[in-house]
Amino acid sequence: MSRIAYVNGRYLPHRQACVHIEDRGFQFADGVYEVIAVKGGGFVDETPHLARLHRSLGELRIAPPMSDAALKAVMRETVRRNRVVDGIIYIQITRGAAPRDFSFPPGARPSLIMTARTQRPLDPKIIERGVRVVTVPDIRWARPDIKSVALLPNALGKQHAREAGAYEAWQVDRDGNVTEGTSSNAWIVTAKDEIVTRQADHAILNGVTRLGVLKVAGDAGLKLVERPFSVDEAKAAREAFLTSTTNFVVPIVRIDDATVGEGKPGEVARRLRALYTSFALEGVAR
Amino acid sequence: MSRIAYVNGRYLPHRQACVHIEDRGFQFADGVYEVIAVKGGGFVDETPHLARLHRSLGELRIAPPMSDAALKAVMRETVRRNRVVDGIIYIQITRGAAPRDFSFPPGARPSLIMTARTQRPLDPKIIERGVRVVTVPDIRWARPDIKSVALLPNALGKQHAREAGAYEAWQVDRDGNVTEGTSSNAWIVTAKDEIVTRQADHAILNGVTRLGVLKVAGDAGLKLVERPFSVDEAKAAREAFLTSTTNFVVPIVRIDDATVGEGKPGEVARRLRALYTSFALEGVAR
Secondary structure, X not given: OOOEEEEOOEEEEHHHOEEEOOEHHHHOOOEEEEEXXXXXXXXXXXXXXXXXXXXXXXXXXXXXXXXXXXHHHHHXXXXXXXXXXXXXXXXXXXXXXXXXXXXXXXXXXXXXXXXXXXXXXXXXXXXXXXXXXXXXXXXXXXXXXXXXXXXXXXXXXXXXXXXXXXXXXXXXXXXXXXXXXXXXXXXXXXXXXXXXXXXXXXXXXXXXXXXHHHHHHHHOOOEEEEOOOEHHHHHOOOEEEEEEOOOEEEEEEEEOOEEOXXXXXXXXXXXXXXXXXXXXXXXXXX | OOOEEEEOXXXXXXXXXXXXXXXHXXXXXXXXXXXXXXXXXXXXXXXXXXXXXXXXXXXXXXXXXXXXXXXXXXXXXXXHXXXXXXXXXXXXXXXXXXXXXXXXXXXXXXXXXXEEEXXXXXXXHHHHHOEEEEEEEOOOOOOOOOOEOOOHHHHHHHHHHHHOOOOEEEEEOOOOEEEEEOOOEEEEEOOOOEEEEOXXXXXXXXXXXXXXXXXXXXXXXXXXXXXXXXXXXHHOOOEEEEEEOOOEEEEEEEEOOEEOOOOOOOHHHHHHHHHHHHHHHHOOEO
16 A cells, blocks of 8 residues: 555645545546556656656646656655555646536646555466456547546446456447457457557557557567457457556456467467566666 | 535535545546535425435445435535525535555445535526537547546536537537537427427436426426437527526527527527426425
């Protein structure tokens, strides 16, 4: 658990860390966030995470509450105060607190909140055995490419997965194509050894880990295709896997009640996990 | 402004009213709300508002934080402490605070927040002259029938309306039909004197004022049809109007750049405003 939280200029004991009830993050989901992995005290993929944070803020026309240099300083201080070596930092920015009204408040100052917590590495069994995903209809708004805190449908999807005994839920659009997981991107490997993941348009969040995996796969000379794929294609695929900030690359061995490939983690997923892990750890920002 | 807010069991000065940064309302939009008009110190349509609150909670499987009797007592105390005679009360319930994780936290206690504020009656000019609405694509999630705080698309739509000099934005589905306003329901009156509003399915929030207007219109023997209508049909309609808790019934005289009817408030809208106002004031709960 985060012991010390940064809240609008102050470092507070976690229990006392609060935001105003009229913060627009609480009343309108009018805010954005990032989760960054901390490894060995450094930040994984810090630059692309901050770039995406700026993109999200820009799409919602929320002014950055401080410069990137200041933001990075607060990130480091938050990690230091929580003594996090391996874990995550969570950064949330909202449009700020103002008397409740749907339209943007003219004078509000954006809110900035950070927490950091130690997180144990993924249970090795998860990697060895692979995981199951279940499919759910994608009921989100039209702009999941913006990393907003309007995450209610994602929470409902994840809860559905948990109750089904699955690790994640893959969201499916009205054409029967997988968009992405509730907090991860979705990938398959076809019989032609093509690594397929949906193109980053408005229908998915362009995962930072997704971008990293695309890079290491490209560098390794693997065949990459960014296009939609259907649930049926995924079930019949040679391999499937998911990527996210906290999971890196996790092999999928079952989709709903269908076994993927031979029902055990595939070679491509294992190789990409190794490649991305090296890439991520080499690039940590201190 | 609300001077005293109720927050999880305590009445707090507004400035100090806060929720934990890990409240799921703040991090996941995992909560619901109601706004109820206060007239002469009583609550307008209290029973249907509380019924809808229970429906929203049920759809999200959030346990009610207290009995309705207790909730009503807190509502009255919040109004009393803020000395509100004419205004609104705002009630928000979230799944509670818990270490951040998408799936439902097993042990969290739902949060309950209330604010109340005096609100001046609508400027009579608005009723006399009517208002303009602009149309925007409906980019919300698939379940706007749940009155959740995942209101980011609504906030963006309302802001678009404000910048266009309009009173409200009407959201339009991919078939070209109006779903509803960002915080109001949408109505037209056809050349055949039919009063048309979209049927209450998953695509709209079933407004309490919408239900009240349906009732008074039915009692008055007017012709009612619940069905989708297109933007083109609305622009060519005899009348248009909107309904909401804070607006009651407000005539619309322009949609985008098209003049509705004769460009002034229609008879049906004026009559329904009068009928609903009487109905609402007679039924206030004390």
